[in-house]
Structures are given as C-alpha cells and as structure tokens.
Amino acid sequence: xxxxxxxxxxxxxxxxxxxxxxxxxxxxxxxxxxxxxxxxxxxxxxxxxxxxxxxxxxxxxxxxxxxxxxxxxxxxxxxxxxxxxxxxxxxxxxxxxxxxxxxxxxxxxxxxxxxxxxxxxxxxxxxxxxxxxxxxxxxxxxxxxxxxxxxxxxxxxxxxx
Amino acid sequence: xxxxxxxxxxxxxxxxxxxxxxxxxxxxxxxxxxxxxxxxxxxxxxxxxxxxxxxxxxxxxxxxxxxxxxxxxxxxxxxxxxxxxxxxxxxxxxxxxxxxxxxxxxxxxxxxxxxxxxxxxxxxxxxxxxxxxxxxxxxxxxxxxxxxxxxxxxxxxxxxxxxxxxxxxx
Numbered sequence: 001x002x003x004x005x006x007x008x009x010x011x012x013x014x015x016x017x018x019x020x021x022x023x024x025x026x027x028x029x030x031x032x033x034x035x036x037x038x039x040x041x042x043x044x045x046x047x048x049x050x051x052x053x054x055x056x057x058x059x060x061x062x063x064x065x066x067x068x069x070x071x072x073x074x075x076x077x078x079x080x081x082x083x084x085x086x087x088x089x090x091x092x093x094x095x096x097x098x099x100x101x102x103x104x105x106x107x108x109x110x111x112x113x114x115x116x117x118x119x120x121x122x123x124x125x126x127x128x129x130x131x132x133x134x135x136x137x138x139x140x141x142x143x144x145x146x147x148x149x150x151x152x153x154x155x156x157x158x159x160x161x
Numbered sequence: 162x163x164x165x166x167x168x169x170x171x172x173x174x175x176x177x178x179x180x181x182x183x184x185x186x187x188x189x190x191x192x193x194x195x196x197x198x199x200x201x202x203x204x205x206x207x208x209x210x211x212x213x214x215x216x217x218x219x220x221x222x223x224x225x226x227x228x229x230x231x232x233x234x235x236x237x238x239x240x241x242x243x244x245x246x247x248x249x250x251x252x253x254x255x256x257x258x259x260x261x262x263x264x265x266x267x268x269x270x271x272x273x274x275x276x277x278x279x280x281x282x283x284x285x286x287x288x289x290x291x292x293x294x295x296x297x298x299x300x301x302x303x304x305x306x307x308x309x310x311x312x313x314x315x316x317x318x319x320x321x322x323x324x325x326x327x328x329x330x331x
Contacts, residue, residue, distance in 0.1 A: 028325045033318065040212015044241060054237030061228050062237055067227035069216045148204050152197040
C-alpha cells in the first residue's frame, strides 16, 4: 500500500496534471460542493427521521427525494478527493489525522446507508424499531459534521494539503 | 489600478485592520486549534444552506426526480436552509475577521462578497417564493422554473469557485 502511495505521489503525469492551478482549483470546487450536497442532503434526512425537519412529509418519500442528491455528492467528493489525495498520497498514508478523517467519514456513510435502508419502511412504522432508527440517524448526523471538523483539522495538525 | 490604490489606503483597509485587531479575532489567529474549528463551523452552515439550495435546484431541473414536488421539497427544507445560512454567516464573519485586512483587498473575496453572494441570495429568495406561492398553484412547473434553477445552481458554483480562488490571489 505504501509503495502504491509513493508511486502516486511521485508520478510525473499526475504531478503535471494536478500541478496545473486551474485544474487544482476546479478539483477543490468539486470537492467542497460535493461535501455541501452530501452533508446537506444526508443531514436533512437524519433531521426528518429525528422529527426535527419536514414533519408534514413522509420519511420514505422525503428520503427517496434526497438520497440520489446525497450520493451524487458522495461521488463528487470521492473522485475529487482521490485526485487531491494522490498529490501527497505517501504523506497522507502515514498521517494519523487523515486516518481519523477517513474513519469518521466511513462511519457517516455506513450509518447513512442504514438510514437509507430503513427510511422506506418508516412509514409502515411497525416494521422497524423507531428509537434505534433515530439513534442511528443521530449518529449519522453527528459523524457528518465531525467529518467536516476532521477534514479541516488535517492541514492544521499535519500541515498536509 | 486606481480602485486598488484607493482600497489599499482607504477606509476599507482601516476597517480591516481595526477588525482583525479585536481580541476575538486575535484569539482565533493566535490559537492553533480555533481556526480549523471556525472553518468547520462555516462549512457546516454552508453544507446545510448550499446543499439544500442545490437539492431544490436539482428538483427544478428535473434531475433524479422523486415523488416530491418542488414546493413540497422546498417547504420541507426551508427552515434548515435558513438555519444553515445563519451558521454559515457567523462562521464566515469569524474567518473574515481573523484576516480582514488581507480579505478586503483580495479580488476573489470582493467578487464573492459584493457581487456573487448578493445576486445568489436575491435569486434564492425569489426562487423560494415562486416555488412556494406561485408555481405550486399551477398544474405543472413552468418552463422558466428549469432556467431559474439552472441559473441559481451556476450562481452558487460561482460563489464556491470565488471562495476557492481567494488563497490563489493573496
């Protein structure tokens, strides 16, 4: 794994493409906008499950509307994030603050998948334990914002990025 | 050129210097932890605000359309949309205060704050009002709704682009 990261970081082709300022700036825009779409959409579904948003709307329908947007955001974040990662892949690979960011992001996405699976059944109430489902939504919401915090801490702690 | 000279020696720069020397701004800059947390606050607010704005724009454009109408989606999002705006503004102001004198002379920041954000906000309020009070009464969304959704989406992308370009123009 380390050797792959070393190879990515020292790839002259990637360095030439990603070192071009307009391309690098474009990647950053895609990354940030992707985060906004991903977090905004997932968190609104979580808030709906917790009874704090869109209470007049059914959970299943509200979630079905927002999840495609959220996963579009995830795709934008993953693609741009991977390309940004390659510029300092070996440094990120050995950086604990980056590991923490990725772990929290993984927790956010796993809980988001659980919410997505449970949301269509919500309107049939009896088929899922509601309190447990609200707790999962709460964990998802907290991890989404926690991932943002960890993302901002990486350059502050390690100086990478 | 004249514009830049006036700003670099004018009241805006004086204001920037005054603001960044307030104790709260000095505390943000002086701490190695405060700045990333303030930045995270700004991004969290923007995630709620811009994320929900774009969700409505996607709906108006007919992208990944579910069973919710634009007006149903808008009414479900509107409260947290504006809560996100307030959080984003608070975080943004604190970030601005930390380096105000640098920001006021930065062309990307000026473009973002003076032109793009006001245009985006006015457009956003118009879209929300039209979706909630006019277009929802029509049997189907008028074609102009798609165009307005696209313009609003492009407007917020321009705001994000200007924000990303700020450090490139320091």
